[in-house]
Amino acid sequence: MTETTVAEVMAELAALEEPKVRAVNEKHGDDHGVNLTKLRAVAKRLKVQQDLAVELWQTKDSAARLLALLICRPKLFAQDELDTMLREASTPKVQDWLVNYVVKKNPHVEDLRVIWMADPDPVVESAGWALTTERVAKKPDGLDLAGLLDVIEARMKDAPDRLQWAMNHCLAQIGIEHPQLRARALGIGERLEVLKDYPTPPGCTSPFAPIWITEMVRRQDGG
Structure with a gap:
């Protein structure tokens, strides 16, 4: 051109x-x-x-x-x-x-996901979490979901905004997609209270993980 x-x-x-x-x-x-x-x-x-x-x-x-x-x-x-x-x-x-x-x-998406998840720059790491959230939903085989929850529990509360948002999305996705880990994901969300007071427009689902998980599961179950 x-x-x-x-x-x-x-x-x-x-x-x-x-x-x-x-x-x-x-x-x-x-x-x-x-x-x-x-x-x-x-x-x-x-x-x-x-x-x-x-x-x-x-x-x-x-x-x-x-x-x-x-x-x-x-x-x-x-x-x-x-x-x-x-x-x-x-x-x-x-x-x-x-x-x-x-x-x-x-x-190269999976190689980049692994590299970015380990990056010291929180903005780059947030991209790794976004790709991990995609895998949680579509290709969870091989992921250590319990280990991801450990990291989220330890770090999300004090993470910078973009990284915190990405971790929170992953937390919600694990709770939505994996019933065996739902109670733990809900518990982490309740304890950390990340985005609990986030202003949510009428008709939209709150990004607060416990509300988000509960609402999406309700929809999946036809509630």
Whole structure:
């Protein structure tokens, strides 16, 4: 792809910038002002373009990086490329999309999960927990679920926000998916009280693990 194409896309993203959207995003630690529905419309028009995606990522602009993650081919990235990209993903939304839209579809996902779970950077480690939560739900064989609960019990209360959120999601997923560990997961959630007072909009389920687990199990049972 030519430099002009990147310039054209950047100009289009700049034109889509909305101060009100940026203000809302900045409250969540993100630094772009493009409505995500409009961003997805741009991606739909561009279709899959791996070379353009790589160039857009290199701009370091958050909106461009989000677009890049929508138009890339996830399986084409090498393991070390994805590791570098995660460490460069400076905002929660970019990290979230990178993990969910790209890493989860990449053949190196399990190797990256193991590496990131052991990383000293809490933001990188949170990505490892996100991938672990995916395995808890879809491929739990081989995971030490009780051991994960041990780590969550010992560390979640004092973990930085993004890591705490990721650990909490894993705690809830274990409780939802694995009945034999549900009582322990509920107990950990009750004792630690992480996200107990999190403001939850009407009609949404609280991220407080005991409420989350109980509600999802009720739905699974047809309650």
